[in-house]
Amino acid sequence: MPNQASSRLRFSAPEPEGDRNIAAKVKTRTASLLQGKVSEVPDMIFSGVMWFCGAAVVTLLGLIVYQLVVGSQLSWHAFGWKFFGQSDWNPVSDQYGALPFMFGTIVSSLLALVIAVPLSLGVAVFITEMSPARLRGILSFTTELLAAIPSVVYGLWAIFVLVPILRQYVEPFLAKTLGWTGLFSGAPYGIGMLAAGTILAIMIIPIISSITREVLRVVPQHQREAVLALGSTRWEMIRMGVLRNARAGIVGAIILGLGRALGETMAITMVIGNRPEIAKSLFAPGYTMASVLANEFSEATGDLYLSALIEIGLALFFVTIVVNGLARLMVWSVTRGQPARSVV
Amino acid sequence: METEMKLKAAVVPIPAFALPPVSLRRRATDHAMTALALLTVALVLLPLFAIFAYLVYKGIGSLNLAFLTQTPKPVGEPGGGMANAIVGSMVILAIASGMGVPLGIGAGIFLSEYGRNRYGNIVRFVSDVLNGVPSIVVGIVAYGLVVMRQKHFSAFAGGVALAIMMIPTIARTTEQMLLLVPQATREAAFALGVSRWRTTLSITLRTATSGIITGVMLAFARVAGETAPLLFTAFGNQFWNWKTDQPTAALSLQIFTYAISPYDEWHRQAWAGALVLIMLIVGAVAAVRIAVRHGTLART
Numbered sequence: 001m002p003n004q005a006s007s008r009l010r011f012s013a014p015e016p017e018g019d020r021n022i023a024a025k026v027k028t029r030t031a032s033l034l035q036g037k038v039s040e041v042p043d044m045i046f047s048g049v050m051w052f053c054g055a056a057v058v059t060l061l062g063l064i065v066y067q068l069v070v071g072s073q074l075s076w077h078a079f080g081w082k083f084f085g086q087s088d089w090n091p092v093s094d095q096y097g098a099l100p101f102m103f104g105t106i107v108s109s110l111l112a113l114v115i116a117v118p119l120s121l122g123v124a125v126f127i128t129e130m131s132p133a134r135l136r137g138i139l140s141f142t143t144e145l146l147a148a149i150p151s152v153v154y155g156l157w158a159i160f161v162l163v164p165i166l167r168q169y170v171e172p173f174l175a176k177t178l179g180w181t182g183l184f185s186g187a188p189y190g191i192g193m194l195a196a197g198t199i200l201a202i203m204i205i206p207i208i209s210s211i212t213r214e215v216l217r218v219v220p221q222h223q224r225e226a227v228l229a230l231g232s233t234r235w236e237m238i239r240m241g242v243l244r245n246a247r248a249g250i251v252g253a254i255i256l257g258l259g260r261a262l263g264e265t266m267a268i269t270m271v272i273g274n275r276p277e278i279a280k281s282l283f284a285p286g287y288t289m290a291s292v293l294a295n296e297f298s299e300a301t302g303d304l305y306l307s308a309l310i311e312i313g314l315a316l317f318f319v320t321i322v323v324n325g326l327a328r329l330m331v332w333s334v335t336r337g338q339p340a341r342s343v344v
Numbered sequence: 345m346e347t348e349m350k351l352k353a354a355v356v357p358i359p360a361f362a363l364p365p366v367s368l369r370r371r372a373t374d375h376a377m378t379a380l381a382l383l384t385v386a387l388v389l390l391p392l393f394a395i396f397a398y399l400v401y402k403g404i405g406s407l408n409l410a411f412l413t414q415t416p417k418p419v420g421e422p423g424g425g426m427a428n429a430i431v432g433s434m435v436i437l438a439i440a441s442g443m444g445v446p447l448g449i450g451a452g453i454f455l456s457e458y459g460r461n462r463y464g465n466i467v468r469f470v471s472d473v474l475n476g477v478p479s480i481v482v483g484i485v486a487y488g489l490v491v492m493r494q495k496h497f498s499a500f501a502g503g504v505a506l507a508i509m510m511i512p513t514i515a516r517t518t519e520q521m522l523l524l525v526p527q528a529t530r531e532a533a534f535a536l537g538v539s540r541w542r543t544t545l546s547i548t549l550r551t552a553t554s555g556i557i558t559g560v561m562l563a564f565a566r567v568a569g570e571t572a573p574l575l576f577t578a579f580g581n582q583f584w585n586w587k588t589d590q591p592t593a594a595l596s597l598q599i600f601t602y603a604i605s606p607y608d609e610w611h612r613q614a615w616a617g618a619l620v621l622i623m624l625i626v627g628a629v630a631a632v633r634i635a636v637r638h639g640t641l642a643r644t
Contacts, residue, residue, distance in 0.1 A: 042539065046545075047458055050454040051458065052450070053446075053447050053450025053451040053454050054451050054454035054455065054463070054464070054467045056447055056450075056511075057447075057451050057474065057511060057512065060470075060474060060511065061473060064477065067484070067489065068481070068484065068485070071484070119384045123381075123385050125381050126381035126382060126385050130378060130382075139385065142389060143388060143389075143392075146388075146391075146392050148565060148625065149622070150568070150569020150570070150571070150621060151569065152569065152599050152603070153618045153622065154395070155600070156599060156615065157395045159603055160398075160402075160611070202391045205388055209388075233366060233371060234374055235373055235378070236370065236373075236374070263476075263477070263481070264478075265479065266571045270600070270603060270604060290480045290572070293481075294480055297484065297576050298497075298579065309484075310484060310488075313480070313484045316480075317478070317481045320476050320477065320481075321473055321477070324473070324475075328472060
């Protein structure tokens with residue numbers, strides 16, 4: 001009888017994994033045994049409801065996968081793997097290929113990383129290693145404010161401020177100095193891949209820099225002290241004592257930023273030009289996987305058209321899941337199991 | 345005073361012969377890198393200030409009573425506003441919170457109180473995965489789940505999409521906040537003969553209230569400005585609509601439509617809309633934070 005009661009009233013509240021606090025467990029178990037009058041029905045109902053909530057999260061993911069897979073069947077049967085190798089996107093003749101969109105997504109995200117990574121690393125290093133203590137809080141708060149601005153507001157600002165600046169000053173300058181590379185040629189419209197990459201960079205800086213900061217913070221203090229004690233300057237200390245130790249975590253932070261960049265929709269849709277083309281020049285308009293969904297999904301007539309769009313969604317879903325999973329593993333390897341605090 | 349003395353004693357001046365002088369090149373590199381880091385901070389803060397300054401400058405000029413009380417006017421007619429979109433956004437967010445907050449908190453309680461095992465780890469991993477799903481993909485799913493079945497766009501579908509985005513964030517922050525509550529607090533309740541569900545609700549959850557509310561507000565702020573998942577769920581509407589099963593206007597959708605339009609008047613209104621949107625988000629978050637700090641919510 002007591003055995004049964006103890007098994008039912010088993011206490012399994014949170015404990016740090018690994019070392020289980022046996023003494024506390026025994027104590028609570030005896031406590032619940034001693035006053036064995038508590039009715040167990042409400043407890044069972046409550047835990048049942050909580051289990052349901054937990055199961056709901058898993059079901060949700062199942063629903064997402066189910067919807068995407070079922071929705072994209074038609075297109076999958078029509079095109080197979082060719083879907084990802086064709087650059088023809090023509091609703092009139094019902095020919096669909098996702099290549100230009102994949103190209104746009106990858107190029108705009110990589111461009112964003114090229115701009116955002118040095119900036120975010122600089123900010124993270126400055127805040128954790130160089131900034132006076134008083135400035136630290138203010139700076140980290142302000143950089144994180146960038147993450148609170150809605151995507152559509154970034155897009156609005158990009159259309160009316162960033163694009164004119166790019167068109168008038170930046171793109172002519174780039175064309176003159178780096179035009180020979182072929183990356184910066186053609187008419188400087190302002191709208192195009194470069195604008196998309198730039199606004200995307202501004203949007204992912206807070207994610208990369210805040211996670212990098214988290215990673216730098218867990219580098220043990222004595223690493224810094226050891227390097228300083230050898231007579232290094234501050235920068236040498238940062239390079240050898242801090243950055244080298246946090247390498248895996250920083251790479252994780254960058255990949256997490258990439259994951260966000262790949263799925264970003266609104267701001268890019270507003271400035272990339274929305275033309276399914278594969279162009280070498282960054283001045284040329286492009287199109288991304290997320291943007292084509294945003295623009296064409298609600299107007300898609302015809303089952304195959306809709307199915308092709310859903311297949312793009314499935315591919316986007318799959319890629320972001322893989323990228324995010326990889327990034328989390330890398331961040332975890334540095335912060336030792338503590339999940340990096342998620343940004344707004 | 346004493347610690348100060350100790351600190352002073354600790355910083356023993358190193359005799360000059362102990363270390364070779366730092367070469368000019370190394371010192372120059374050090375200064376250069378410091379300057380470079382400072383430069384990156386300036387470069388990152390620049391767009392932030394530019395966005396806020398421009399938003400306020402453009403937005404305030406176009407913000408007036410008509411904007412807050414009228415529906416959009418047809419192209420070419422000046423005036424009009426986004427009243428229906430502001431209300432629509434609130435309706436959609438209320439539906440999303442109504443579904444997402446209880447489920448998210450429930451999942452968080454599950455993770456922290458019942459989920460220290462393999463099932464818990466699965467749920468934990470899945471919510472991290474859900475957190476990374478692009479918002480536009482969530483829109484497709486809500487379209488398939490609700491819009492396809494009901495055969496029309498609706499505020500409810502928009503709410504479902506936003507709720508899906510809220511749940512994982514709320515679940516994970518709730519879990520983290522509940523784990524901060526000391527184990528001894530739970531044991532004290534058990535020792536007094538309080539049942540487990542009562543302990544969780546009235547002791548553990550209560551202790552972590554302010555942290556959980558902060559987490560909920562962060563999730564709320566994150567979805568409040570979302571546009572992509574509403575494009576083909578709530579769809580937008582130029583008129584008043586009070587039914588949750590009809591296409592509904594949302595502030596973010598309206599900003600998008602107006603921003604990419606070729607009309608100056610609409611651009612002006614897009615800025616005003618963006619300003620209102622940011623103020624709503626910041627206002628909601630600040631209000632709840634203040635309420636929590638003053639204990640009105642924690643005590644009730």
